[in-house]
Amino acid sequence: MDFNIDSTGFWLFLGHSPPGKPEILKCRSPEKETFTCWWKPGTDGGLPTNYTLTYHKEGETITYECPDYKTGGPNSCYFNKKHTSIWKIYNITINATNQMGSSSSDPHYVDVIYIVEPDPPVNLTLEVKQPEDRKPYLWIKWLPPTLVDINSGWLTLQYEIRLKPEKTAVWETHFAGRQTQFSVLSLYSGQKYLVQVRCKPDHGFWSKWSPESSIEIPSDFIVKDTTVWIFVAVLSAVICLIIVWAVALKGYSMVTCIFPPVPGPKIKGFDTRLLEKGKSEELLSALGCQDFPPTSDCEELLVEFLEVDDSEDQQLMPAHSKEHRSQGLKPTHLDPDSDSGRGSCDSPSLLSEKYEEPQENPPTFHTPEVIKKPENPEANITCTWDPWDIHLESKISYFHAGGSKSSTWPLPQPPSHHSPRSSYHNMADVCKLTVTPVNAAITLLDKTENDAVKASKTVETGEEEKTGKPREMESSPSKIDQDIAWLLPQQKPLFLSAKPLDYVEIHKVNKDGALALLPKHKESSNKTEKPGTPETSKEYAKVSRVIDNKILVLVQDPQAQNGALLEESAKEAPPSHQQNQAEKNLACFTATADNCRLQMGGLDYLDPTCFMHSFN
Amino acid sequence: MQPTASYLRSFLLLLLLVSNLLLCKSVASIPVCPRGSVRCQVSLPDLFDRAVMLSHYIHSLSSDMFHEFNKQYALGRGFIPRAINSCHTSSISTPEDKEQAQQIHHGDLLNLVLTMLRSWNDPLDHLASEVHSLPKAPSALLTKATEVKEQNERLLEGIEKIVDQVHPGAKENKAYSVWSGLPSLQTADENTRLFAFYNLFRCLSRDSHKIDSYLKLLKCRIVYNNNC
Numbered sequence: 001m002d003f004n005i006d007s008t009g010f011w012l013f014l015g016h017s018p019p020g021k022p023e024i025l026k027c028r029s030p031e032k033e034t035f036t037c038w039w040k041p042g043t044d045g046g047l048p049t050n051y052t053l054t055y056h057k058e059g060e061t062i063t064y065e066c067p068d069y070k071t072g073g074p075n076s077c078y079f080n081k082k083h084t085s086i087w088k089i090y091n092i093t094i095n096a097t098n099q100m101g102s103s104s105s106d107p108h109y110v111d112v113i114y115i116v117e118p119d120p121p122v123n124l125t126l127e128v129k130q131p132e133d134r135k136p137y138l139w140i141k142w143l144p145p146t147l148v149d150i151n152s153g154w155l156t157l158q159y160e161i162r163l164k165p166e167k168t169a170v171w172e173t174h175f176a177g178r179q180t181q182f183s184v185l186s187l188y189s190g191q192k193y194l195v196q197v198r199c200k201p202d203h204g205f206w207s208k209w210s211p212e213s214s215i216e217i218p219s220d221f222i223v224k225d226t227t228v229w230i231f232v233a234v235l236s237a238v239i240c241l242i243i244v245w246a247v248a249l250k251g252y253s254m255v256t257c258i259f260p261p262v263p264g265p266k267i268k269g270f271d272t273r274l275l276e277k278g279k280s281e282e283l284l285s286a287l288g289c290q291d292f293p294p295t296s297d298c299e300e301l302l303v304e305f306l307e308v309d310d311s312e313d314q315q316l317m318p319a320h321s322k323e324h325r326s327q328g329l330k331p332t333h334l335d336p337d338s339d340s341g342r343g344s345c346d347s348p349s350l351l352s353e354k355y356e357e358p359q360e361n362p363p364t365f366h367t368p369e370v371i372k373k374p375e376n377p378e379a380n381i382t383c384t385w386d387p388w389d390i391h392l393e394s395k396i397s398y399f400h401a402g403g404s405k406s407s408t409w410p411l412p413q414p415p416s417h418h419s420p421r422s423s424y425h426n427m428a429d430v431c432k433l434t435v436t437p438v439n440a441a442i443t444l445l446d447k448t449e450n451d452a453v454k455a456s457k458t459v460e461t462g463e464e465e466k467t468g469k470p471r472e473m474e475s476s477p478s479k480i481d482q483d484i485a486w487l488l489p490q491q492k493p494l495f496l497s498a499k500p501l502d503y504v505e506i507h508k509v510n511k512d513g514a515l516a517l518l519p520k521h522k523e524s525s526n527k528t529e530k531p532g533t534p535e536t537s538k539e540y541a542k543v544s545r546v547i548d549n550k551i552l553v554l555v556q557d558p559q560a561q562n563g564a565l566l567e568e569s570a571k572e573a574p575p576s577h578q579q580n581q582a583e584k585n586l587a588c589f590t591a592t593a594d595n596c597r598l599q600m601g602g603l604d605y606l607d608p609t610c611f612m613h614s615f616n
Numbered sequence: 617m618q619p620t621a622s623y624l625r626s627f628l629l630l631l632l633l634v635s636n637l638l639l640c641k642s643v644a645s646i647p648v649c650p651r652g653s654v655r656c657q658v659s660l661p662d663l664f665d666r667a668v669m670l671s672h673y674i675h676s677l678s679s680d681m682f683h684e685f686n687k688q689y690a691l692g693r694g695f696i697p698r699a700i701n702s703c704h705t706s707s708i709s710t711p712e713d714k715e716q717a718q719q720i721h722h723g724d725l726l727n728l729v730l731t732m733l734r735s736w737n738d739p740l741d742h743l744a745s746e747v748h749s750l751p752k753a754p755s756a757l758l759t760k761a762t763e764v765k766e767q768n769e770r771l772l773e774g775i776e777k778i779v780d781q782v783h784p785g786a787k788e789n790k791a792y793s794v795w796s797g798l799p800s801l802q803t804a805d806e807n808t809r810l811f812a813f814y815n816l817f818r819c820l821s822r823d824s825h826k827i828d829s830y831l832k833l834l835k836c837r838i839v840y841n842n843n844c
Binding site: 032033058059081084085086087088089109111113150151153154156203 | 672696714834835842
C-alpha cells in the first residue's frame, strides 16, 4: 500500500493554515530622506510565518526586498537613504509565508514626499525672564529634530507650542512659525507650567508633541505687594470718608445716641407751654384728662393726701403718704411764676404740717363707688387743675389729717396707696387730685373760702352731695371720698367765675385734723388784692372744728378773712383759735347748706354767700 | 434701467477694477520692477523669497486639487498603478534625492526649474479650461486650476530674473517638455478622460513639489549660504 501523506493535508489535519493576509499599516519618513514602513501580520495559521517586504520603484522593473527589517522594530522595514528615492512611487508588498503557504498584502503605493512626519523638536528649555520695567515672561527655546536638515533648506519646519498650568486641563496653543523660540507673556504667578512643542514640515504631517517640560513661575511679590497696599490704602480712605460723612450728617444724633441727654423732670403728657400761655382750661385738661396711672411725679405730689378706703362704709382714711418726705408737691407742673391763685404746692409750712399728722393710719385709698368718673363733657372744667379744686381738696386733706374711719375730710392719697382695685382711671384722677388738694389747702384761706364754706356745708348733706359730684370728681381723683366729692362741684361754678385767688397758708394742723389757715397774701401783700377782683371780695369763714361727721364748725375770722378753714367732718378738730364762734354757726351751716343748694337749683355746690348769711 | 442705476453699476465696476489692480500689486510685498525697466534690480534675497513663496503656493494648490479630484472621481478606479511613470516631464532628469540635488550646480538647477516651469505652461492652460468639463466639478477645483496657471507664469518670470542675476549672460534656455495629453483630456471615454485628469493632477503635484524643493535648496545655498 502506498502511504503517501500530503504535507499540506497533514498540517491542515493539525489545524494549521497558511498565513493570513498581512496589511501595511503606514510608512513614514522623518526627514524626507529615509522612510520606514510597518505592517500588521495576518493570522499566522499556527505556524511560524516569515514576512517579507518587496517593492518596486516607479520606472523600474526590479523587485527589491526590504533592506532592513530591524531598525524600525518588528514588522517593519526601514529604507535608508540609499534605498530612498524622492519623487518616485514605491510599490510595496508584504509577503507572509509559512509552511502551509503564503499570502501577500495589497500593494501599497508610497511617494516619500507625501509621508513626511518629523520627530518632535528637542532640547526644550524654559526660562522665566524678569525685566525690571516689565512683567516677567516665559521664554521657551527648542531645537529642531536632529534628523531634519534645516540648514540646506531640504526641509522647512514650522513649530507650535502649547503650555498650561500644571493643574488645569486645557492647553494654551501658540503657533510659533519657523522660529525656534517663543515668549509667553500672559502668566499666572506662583504656578508650575508645563510646555510642549511640535513641528511640521512645509508639506507634511505634524510631529508628535515633545515630552513635557515644566517650570515654576515665581510669585511676583513686588508687584503684588504694591498692588495690595495700594488697594488697602484706597479702601481705607474710602471707609474713612464714609465715616466722616456719616458723622458729619448724623453727628448730633449719634452723640445723643451714645450720650443721651439727661431728661429733665416733667409731667408726662403735659405741655409746659400751656402754663406759660396761661390757658387754664387747657392746662386743666392736660392735667386732668389723663388715662394712665400717675407717674412718680404725681406720687410725690400726693403728700398727705386722702386715702380712700375701699371699705363698705366708704370712709375716708387719712392718707399717709409714704412720700411725705418729698417736699415737692410737684411744683413743676405748677407754674411758679404766676400768682394767679392757683397755689403753690411747695409751700413749706403746708408741707411740714402735713407731715405731722398722717402717721397713725395709713389709710387705703379706695375707689369710691359713689364717686364715679362721669363722662363729663366739660373736661376742662373738671380737670384737677381747677384752682378751686386744688384749694379745697388740699384743705380737705388737712381736715382729715387724722384720718379715721369716720368720714372726715379725705386726704388725697398718693396713688401708690390706692387699693389694688383701683383702676387706672382712678389713678389718673388721683394724680390730678394730688395737685389740686395741695393748692386747695392753700387757697382755702383765700377769699374763695366762701366757696369752701359752701362746700363744707354740703358736707353735712352727705351723700346727696356726693352723688352730684361726678363732674367735679372728674377734676379730682375719683377716689376721693364722697365728702370731697361734693366739694368739687360746688367749687366748680366758683371756679368758673372766680379769678385767680390768693392762697392761704395752712398755719398748722392739729391732731384732730383741723387746719389752721392763714392768708398767705397777708404776709406778702395786703388787702389791696381784695378789690382786685370781684371774686376776691368774698369773705371766708374759718372752720373751727368738725362735729360728728360732715359737720363743719365754721368761724368767721375777721383776721383771717382771706383764709378759710374747712374741716372735714371726719374729725372734730376745731382750730384752736376758732372754737368760740364755731358752734353757733354750725346749725346754720347745715341749714344754709341746704338752702344754698336749693337756691342753686339742685346743683351740688354751696354759695358762700349763704354761709355768710348764716353767720351774720 | 434708470440712469442712476447704470451709473452705479459702472462706478462699482470701475471701483472693482481699480481695487483689483491695487490688490494685485500689493499681493507680493516684495518690490517689483516696473515693466519695461532695464536697470531695475530687485535684490536676490527678495527674488528668492518671492520665488519660494510662489512655488510653495503652487504646490499647495496642486496638492489640494489632486486630493479633491481623487476624492470625487478616482477612488476605486485603480488609477495609481497605471499612472506610474507617465508624466510628460519624466524625460527631464532631475535629482532624486537631497544629495543629488545638492551636488548640482545652482545654475543647472535653476535651468532645470525653468525647463519644468515652461513645460507646465501649456498643460496648465488647458487644464484650467478643460476642468470645467468635468461632471459636477467642485468650484474649488475650478478656481484652483485657474490660480495655478497664473501663479506658474509669475514664478517663471521670477526664476528668469533670478537666473539673470545669478547667471548673467548664460545661454538662454528655452527647452521644455512638450505635453501631448490634451486629446486625452477631451476624449469621450469617461474613464480615459478621468485618468488623463488624474495623471495630470498627479504629475503637477509632484513637479510643483520638485520645483519648490529645488528653489528652497537654492535659496538656502545662495542667499543664506546653507544656513537657513
